[in-house]
Amino acid sequence: MRALSVESMVESGASVIRAEAAALTLLAEKLDHRFAEAVELLVQTPGRVVLAGMGKSGHIARKIAATLSATGSAAYFLHPGEASHGDLGMLREGDLLLLLSNSGQTAEIAAVLSHAERLKVPAIAITAGAESMVARRSTVTLLLPPCSEACPEGIAPTTSTTMMLALGDALAVSAMRKRGISRTQLAHWHPGGRIGWGMQTIKAFIGESEPLPLVRADASARDVVLEMTSFGKGVAGVVDAEGDLIGVITDGDLRRAFDRMLIAVAGDIMSRDPITIAKHASVDDAIARMQQNKITVLFVMETETSRRPWGLLHIHDLRLNV
Known part of the structure; x- marks a missing residue:
């Protein structure tokens, strides 16, 4: 274990936050018409939004699914590893697939995409791989800008997952605004906790x-x-x-x-x-x-x-x- 001073630890933490904040700024600047197309797909989907991702991307996908559901877009998470063992039956015609993969080459996602193609289910990809398998096979691809991970070894997903999370929030809130979700509807979906308490009449x-x-x-x-x-x-x-x-x-x-x-x-x-x-x-x-x-x-x-x-x-x- 390395001996680090308090000042060094504080600066280390601050440098991570600065790196991720800079990546988010770049991500916002790079949004284009494809983001609007993704929002349209979300709003026009008659079924549910099915999110999939492996590893840290999967954890982010679970959170985005929860945010979508809380803002008017019914969503759930499909684990790509379990999908090939029967869980592909969770995906139905009329659904929308939202895939998260930083590389765009995640092998477990290929089976999910193949099943979606059979059902003619459209797919939105969030990836940094512009020419990747996931990007090529998706209806709309939202590209993450090239940014180094905040991990000092450049391995642990940090900056990339922060951008994925922010992009998921952006999709959810934009779809909510387009749908015209009211405060009353939000209150029905949030009856518990501080949110529900404050929104009751x-x-x-x-x-x-x-x-x-x-x-x-x-x-x-x-x-x-x-x-x-x-x-x-x-x-x-x-x-x-x-x-x-x-x-x-x-x-x-x-x-x-x-x-x-x-x-x-x-x-x-x-x-x-x-x-x-x-x-x-x-x-x-x-x-x-x-x-x-x-x-x-x-x-x-x-x-x-x-x-x-x-x-x-x-x-x-x-x-x-x-």
Whole structure:
């Protein structure tokens, strides 16, 4: 084992990142009409996208399959080594084949390509081998620019697999945009974890609406304090005769009106035109609105145009426990 200083190790790591970043920049500059053709194939495919690759390329292919599925292109991974032992039956007419091979000469992929040709399944190749077997036999070839691996011996796939991964993300996101995948669709596909938590609607997050801390404009300051205290949210809404929200009163509003507490009414203390949000907005939308307006509580309305309060959301309600 070599003795390396902290500075040497940091510089070694940084040099790898710089090399791969430079390769990604070059890859972006080299994209051409073939990339657009590949996106069209993805979007027009009636079946599923079948990804295949061996070794490190196979690991990248698995990740790209997951990203495609998460963004509107149903995809799965076919192991080329298992394909010749029965798994070729996973590939059907109407599917699209997406092959990853840095050299383009991976022997195990040949059988997959032959079966795809029998089924008239189109193939997209991601490879650095412009004249390789995979490039010649594919419908569209996306060439990786010639870049040295970040491995000091130039052997371990590093830079090449980073470019493959980025190109897979580019295909998935471009196809998603062309399909017009909505935020609602993404929420259906990501119900778990931080993504799903943030994309759920405020209505789903709160559940059933409970009684709200509301007072009329002529309510005394004492009544406002009692209403705020009973709900523990540090806020009271002020409504008119029709029940529409016309203002809010926070702890800060009460402190600022302390010298008028004995004579003031809610209409004198309240902040007018309060920031609100609709119940069908997402939790992430609510967090963003609080941050943008530097507030900690939002009255939730039936719709964006409605002034009738439906619920109440406090920043403390949004503690993430996933």
